[in-house]
Amino acid sequence: MTFRVRQPFDEPFPAGYVYRMGLCAYFKKRRRRQIISRFSVPDGLWTRVRRQLPVIDHLDPGRTDRLKTLTTVLAYEKTFLPLGGITIDEAMRVTVAALAALPVLELGLDWLDDFTTISLTPQAFPDPVPRREGPLVTEYSGPLGGEVSVYGSIILSWPDVLRSGQGRGYNVVVHEIAHILDKSNQSMDGCPYLTPEQDPARWKKVFTAAYTDLRARLYTAPPLDPYAGESPSEFFAVVSEEFFDRPARLAFHYPDVYGELVGFYKWDPRE
Numbered sequence: 412m413t414f415r416v417r418q419p420f421d422e423p424f425p426a427g428y429v430y431r432m433g434l435c436a437y438f439k440k441r442r443r444r445q446i447i448s449r450f451s452v453p454d455g456l457w458t459r460v461r462r463q464l465p466v467i468d469h470l471d472p473g474r475t476d477r478l479k480t481l482t483t484v485l486a487y488e489k490t491f492l493p494l495g496g497i498t499i500d501e502a503m504r505v506t507v508a509a510l511a512a513l514p515v516l517e518l519g520l521d522w523l524d525d526f527t528t529i530s531l532t533p534q535a536f537p538d539p540v541p542r543r544e545g546p547l548v549t550e551y552s553g554p555l556g557g558e559v560s561v562y563g564s565i566i567l568s569w570p571d572v573l574r575s576g577q578g579r580g581y582n583v584v585v586h587e588i589a590h591i592l593d594k595s596n597q598s599m600d601g602c603p604y605l606t607p608e609q610d611p612a613r614w615k616k617v618f619t620a621a622y623t624d625l626r627a628r629l630y631t632a633p634p635l636d637p638y639a640g641e642s643p644s645e646f647f648a649v650v651s652e653e654f655f656d657r658p659a660r661l662a663f664h665y666p667d668v669y670g671e672l673v674g675f676y677k678w679d680p681r682e
């Protein structure tokens with residue numbers, strides 16, 4: 412299995428469509444400016460959340476301010492749903508929103524327009540998708556810490572959120588956001604919509620080589636979470652976790668993959 416790369420649309424959009432999209436973008440920016448001015452995350456809460464998340468606490472002042480802005484918008488725009496009896500408070504919303512904003516810190520929030528709901532559970536939950544294991548199809552493959560649903564929502568286990576962003580290579584929120592980004596080219600295949608500055612052929616070559624290497628080492632000493640070997644899509648999600656949580660380690664084991672991610676996410680977390 413290799414990474415597929417879809418190219419951008421070749422046909423130009425009709426003029427009327429472009430006008431309507433421009434109008435929608437104008438009102439969206441206007442609404443978000445109002446959200447930022449009226450509902451900014453309180454400084455005290457922001458400080459507490461940052462201190463609990465080493466992955467964002469080391470950011471320079473400019474990126475910290477930008478992350479706070481994106482966090483404010485996400486915490487307000489997305490609907491947070493409690494499942495399984497959990498109660499969601501403001502600190503929980505801000506924590507999830509901050510981790511979700513990290514991958515789009517330089518890309519922008521428009522990349523996250525395709526989902527509207529974030530559900531939180533009090534514990535890991537069973538995988539509702541049947542999985543094939545040899546000749547058998549199992550109903551559940553084990554508890555999950557996060558999942559992107561087919562209905563445009565993200566489901567997260569709160570205990571797994573608390574384990575995220577601690578510099579240990581685990582970040583369930585970034586993992587699920589990476590799946591959202593992966594879908595930007597209309598297919599979850601391990602290759603998101605690439606900018607003109609990036610070479611799709613090189614992306615495919617680099618990621619396919621790294622994915623093949625990881626799968627060959629799954630039963631010896633894999634340099635990544637073995638779950639990355641499940642599929643190209645899971646590989647992209649796991650290396651995105653590492654990219655933000657343990658960038659130096661990913662750069663050491665897969666420098667070419669790291670370079671492609673720097674190009675895609677538009678910044679280097681080691682800086």
